[in-house]
Amino acid sequence: MDTDAPAPAPAAPAGIDESTQSSRTRGWARVVTCCTAALLCLTLVRVAQLKTVPSERLDAAAGRRTSVRPELAQRGGIIDQRGRPMAVSLVGWRLFCDPAFIYESGWDKAKKASKTDPNAVAECDPFRDAAIALAPVLRQAPQAVHELLQKNAERRYVVLAQEIDDSQADALRHLDLDGVRLEPKLVRDYPAGPLASQLIGKVGFEHTGQAGVEFAFNRQLTPTDGKVKALRDAFGRTLWINREDYVPGDDGQDVRLSIDLVIQEIAERHLTAMVDEVNAGGGRLIVMDADNGDILAMCDVLRERAGWKEATHDPSRRIHPALGRNRNFTDPYEPGSTFKSFVWARATQLGLAKPSEIIQLPHGPYVTPFGRTIHDVKYPGPVSWKTVLIKSLNGGMASVALRMSHEQMEQMVRDYGFGQKTGMGIPGESGGIVTSAAKWTKYTQTSVAMGHEVAVTPIQMVRAFSSFARPDGTIVQPRLVLPSGPVQPHAFVPGVKQVVTPTVLAEAKEAMAGVVEEGTARKAQSDWYQMYGKTGTAELAVPGQKGYDRDRYVASFLAAAPLEHSRIVVLCVIDDPDKRKGHFGGSIAGPVVRDVVDETLKYLGVPYDQDPSKRSKTAGGGAKPAKVAQAR
């Protein structure tokens, strides 16, 4: 046995080969796993870096990724009794620019352009170019825009126009100017135009009420804007809005006025026509629903006449007519003879005079026991107490007023609500002027009986007169804003205080119907409706002095209609008419009230109640139709 013979190489065991291969595979697998893990780790680190501390270059390229903008909510609307909009809010545009950016951007463009155009830098004036582009759209001179930009060259936010319309906005979008942007903002629109403008008022640039109802009910009307935080792409386009980044806005509440726009239009048309016709300094008119105190129309016209020293001024109206004060609330006036109706009713109610009683008046001026001479237009001699009211005799009123005690007269004034604000929530309301009990003299007693030495606002007058127009003789609280929720228009609302008894109410209405039929308001007689009321022609007090101007007047007519079931109370006051063109309440305020009553009651569907025979008599030439009616 050859033991030295090399032994044949042992065959590699199959298990070892497999294990080598396996370990090699495992090695590769580890490498792949490690590489993959490393790659993933690197990716994660990079993502984390990009998310948390991106490089400045990338950050600049991406720009601001989120933007926060207000979500505009609508300011509450002002609507009339029937839901017609009188003031609504729309989204308009404010134009602003970044002058510093305009400047930089302009120069950058010029530098780039200088490669092809050597004069580009020398001729560069970014503000001039921007002004030339913007001026036609803004409807301004280029010099004005250029000056504005240069003056604010260092600033980053300059408002070029507070409000621009849609066509201007479209033109600007088309121009696509660098550094010029549009900002949405609420703008107030008054669809009815100048109708009831002094009543509605106006909002300022910040969309807050500055006057009228806009100011008085600003809190109710004001909306709460929402907020939106949006993620944007590199071009500024909205990518998405996260749910938690959206806070919706809260619209303001609507204010529903008692005004009826159609009646308002009727009233303004007739009042303005008469004020123009008699060249008056102004006029005021109120139409009130007697059943519930709803103010259906309220007008206030003020004119400035060349060559006249006006008695009433309102500088705010020169800025904007809607910024003017509402003189129906703020400006008291001496009511003159219209006040006699209240004194007459109270004296009758106290039993101090009966309608048929003959009041012994002289055929000349009446001289009071304390020596005051009371003048009248005519001196008919002894007449009935009813005729005293129909003919508006100062002497008769003074003589019966002297039968009343001072306390009774003062109480009458207070009972009818004079000297107190109506509490309708209109800022600047005047309570009028009533002489205090301590200063009440016998002169006051006789003056007040004729509507002097007392100053009232038109709204107080219609409130007081509502006592005659309501079946229970109560005064109704005037209402300018209707309560929220369903409202029954024309529903009867109980009065706040009874001031006339039913018997006296009937007597007073009969006497005041006589005023229209045969008294001082014959020109106010309607062809269609029976009206009752009282005229007034008071001399204007000389401003800053004692006494009255004998050539300047306040003419008024206070009436209600129809006679039986009165639906509306109307007061028309013509301030300071041109005496040569007419100054008596019955002549100039009467026809306005008549036309307003006619049209309003027809509009409301109230049946005619005028006696046809009287109508034909009137039509045959009794009362001249007013020119305002002819001019329609």
Place this chain on the structure above:
Amino acid sequence: MRLLVKVSFIVVALGAMGLGLLALRQQRYEVSNQISRAHNRVVDQERAIWRMQAEVARRTDPRDIRDAAERLHIELVPIQPAGSTQAADGGATSVTPPSDPAAGKAAPSPAKPAGKKPGAPKAAEPKKKPSTKPARKDAAAPARKDATHGH
């Protein structure tokens, strides 16, 4: 080899999962984007409605309606405001249009509107207007009873 296959499978599976997640994320963003666009459209529509409301109000201005009615010889007749009922005092809330006493027909009492149920939703059409005063434009205008004051 089997392990390599397993590892490869895990890597591929992880990759697929990652891609799937990315696709889902993308879809979520796209949906969010669509919601944002829809929101913007709603806002735009709302603003358009505000604008149209104002436009409607401007075009229904009482003066314009009156002028148009006069031009077209249409007589405006009253309507009862929505939701109104008879007065609590049982009285003067009549919506009966003016009758014609001059033509021999007695005017109905305001408290009792003739031929009209209290609280009726809409006024009946008016009868012929009195002709005693032809000078008045409204009395002389031929009646076309297809328009109302209410808008």
